[in-house]
Every structure is written in structure tokens, then in C-alpha cells.
Amino acid sequence: MKRIKQNTLERRANILKALAHPSRLMMVDELAKGERCVCELQQLVRADMSTVSKHLTVLKRAGLVESEKRGLQVFYTLLSPCVMNFFTCVESVIAAHKEQAATVARK
Amino acid sequence: MKRIKQNTLERRANILKALAHPSRLMMVDELAKGERCVCELQQLVRADMSTVSKHLTVLKRAGLVESEKRGLQVFYTLLSPCVMNFFTCVESVIAAHKEQAATVARK
DNA sequence: CGTCTATTTGGCTATATTGCCAACTAGTTG
DNA sequence: CAACTAGTTGGCAATATAGCCAAATAGACG
Numbered sequence: 001m002k003r004i005k006q007n008t009l010e011r012r013a014n015i016l017k018a019l020a021h022p023s024r025l026m027m028v029d030e031l032a033k034g035e036r037c038v039c040e041l042q043q044l045v046r047a048d049m050s051t052v053s054k055h056l057t058v059l060k061r062a063g064l065v066e067s068e069k070r071g072l073q074v075f076y077t078l079l080s081p082c083v084m085n086f087f088t089c090v091e092s093v094i095a096a097h098k099e100q101a102a103t104v105a106r107k
Numbered sequence: 108m109k110r111i112k113q114n115t116l117e118r119r120a121n122i123l124k125a126l127a128h129p130s131r132l133m134m135v136d137e138l139a140k141g142e143r144c145v146c147e148l149q150q151l152v153r154a155d156m157s158t159v160s161k162h163l164t165v166l167k168r169a170g171l172v173e174s175e176k177r178g179l180q181v182f183y184t185l186l187s188p189c190v191m192n193f194f195t196c197v198e199s200v201i202a203a204h205k206e207q208a209a210t211v212a213r214k
Numbered sequence: 215c216g217t218c219t220a221t222t223t224g225g226c227t228a229t230a231t232t233g234c235c236a237a238c239t240a241g242t243t244g
Numbered sequence: 245c246a247a248c249t250a251g252t253t254g255g256c257a258a259t260a261t262a263g264c265c266a267a268a269t270a271g272a273c274g
Contacts, residue, residue: 003151004136009129012197016132020124021262022116029111038221044110051263053222058261063204072220072271079203082196089189090119096186097170128232145251158233160252165231179241179250 018062023047024055031078038074125169130154131162138172138185145181
């Protein structure tokens with residue numbers, strides 16, 4: 001029955017919020033395969049370099065990735081590959097929701 | 108190497124976004140223990156009833172909960188308890204991040 | 215040193231989210 | 245039906261997020 005501390009909830013929410021964007025999900029998915037430089041991620045999501053950089057800052061502030069500069073490039077690494085496990089559950093939510101929407105429509 | 112479809116990414120992001128709020132996380136955590144009426148959830152998060160109701164609408168639109176009216180009350184149920192598994196991973200991110208922040212500060 | 219390349223930062227506008235209040239809806243009960 | 249209770253909806257102001265451009269930074273290299 002114990003309530004979770006407000007602080008804990010906020011930190012958890014921050015991490016989920018950091019993930020809650022299509023471009024950032026795409027980048028995380030790519031980083032799950034190995035480290036990538038910003039330029040590679042930019043080509044992937046096809047957004048302005050500055051936009052990509054800001055998305056990466058969001059992920060970094062949340063503690064999901066870290067970066068290392070080597071020469072002219074900055075390489076990002078996914079620190080918590082366990083987030084990839086979220087998607088099995090997320091997909092099941094999507095599937096169930098679609099089904100339910102169809103059922104409602106059928107009425 | 109295949110890019111995930113934009114559409115899939117958006118739907119995934121929507122679900123994560125729905126979870127990414129302290130009050131909603133608190134409600135989801137409570138609903139993981141069983142169905143609850145809006146009034147119970149309101150007491151838990153101590154916000155305006157209308158605010159609670161809107162948070163629940165967000166969770167419902169994402170397909171995470173469903174609601175049933177019985178008498179004067181509306182009961183909400185968590186449809187995908189698997190989201191509770193997210194938090195083990197989320198906590199590890201928080202722990203690692205804290206550690207790293209401490210390391211940086213120590214320099 | 216001057217220039218090129220990769221990335222970050224600042225600034226701005228457009229859009230989305232949050233949370234409150236007030237008004238409305240829908241059951242319940244006298 | 246009138247009054248009450250539980251919840252939802254509309255509307256608004258405050259705040260946060262997204263994405264673009266321009267300017268700044270930081271290595272690499274002639």
C-alpha cells in the first residue's frame with residue numbers, strides 16, 4: 001500500500017519522457033547495434049544536425065547514452081540496452097489496442 | 108540494418124509518452140494492484156478530479172487502461188501489467204546515472 | 215595560422231502539455 | 245422531480261518541447 005516517493009516518480013518519468021519521441025527511439029534502436037557518430041544518426045533520422053544533437057542531449061541527460069569525442073567526431077553509446085526489452089510489451093499494448101478499436105468499430 | 112517504420116516509432120513513442128508523467132506513473136502503479144475508481148486515484152495523487160480524469164484519458168487513449176462505469180463510479184483497470192517490468196531497467200539507468208554524476212563531480 | 219569538418223549552443227517560433235476552474239452529464243436517492 | 249455524488253468536458257493561462265537557422269567551438273590539416 002505504500003506510495004512511491006514523488007522524487008522517484010519524477011526521475012522515472014524523466015527517463016520515459018526521454019525515450020518518448022520517434023526520432024529518439026530510432027536512434028536508440030540504432031545505438032543498440034553499437035556506437036554511432038552523430039553524423040550517422042543524422043543520416044538515419046534525416047533531421048537537421050542541430051536537432052539530432054539536441055535529441056542526443058536529451059538522451060544523455062537522462063543517463064541513457066554517453067558520448068566520447070574522437071578526432072572530429074562524437075560517438076554515442078547506449079548505456080542501458082535493457083530498454084530494448086520495453087518494446088515487446090509496447091507492441092502488445094499496440095496490438096491489444098488495435099483489436100479493441102476494431103471491436104468497438106464493429107458494433 | 109533495416110530502419111523501423113516511422114509509423115511504428117510514433118505509436119511506440121505515444122505509449123511511452125502516456126507513461127511519462129509522475130502522476131500517471133503513480134496511478135499505473137496503483138492500478139497494478141487491482142482496479143480502482145477515479146475517486147481512489149484522486150486521493151492518491153491529490154490533484155483536482157478533472158486533472159486526474161484527464162490523466163486517465165491519456166492512459167486510455169494509449170491503450171494502457173480501460174474503464175467501466177458501475178453505478179456512480181468509474182473503475183479503471185490496467186490492461187498491460189507488463190509495463191511494470193520497465194522499472195527494473197529504469198532504476199538501473201537511474202543508479203548508473205547517479206554514479207556517473209558522482210564520478211564527474213569527484214574530478 | 216587559416217580553413218575545413220563535425221558538433222554544440224543560442225535564439226526564435228510553433229505546437230503540445232499541464233492543471234486549474236466552471237459548466238455539464240449521468241446515475242442515485244429521497 | 246429535486247438534490248446529491250462521481251466523473252467528464254471546455255476553456256484558459258503557464259510552461260515545456262520540437263525543429264529550424266545562425267553563430268560559436270574544437271579538432272584536423274595544409
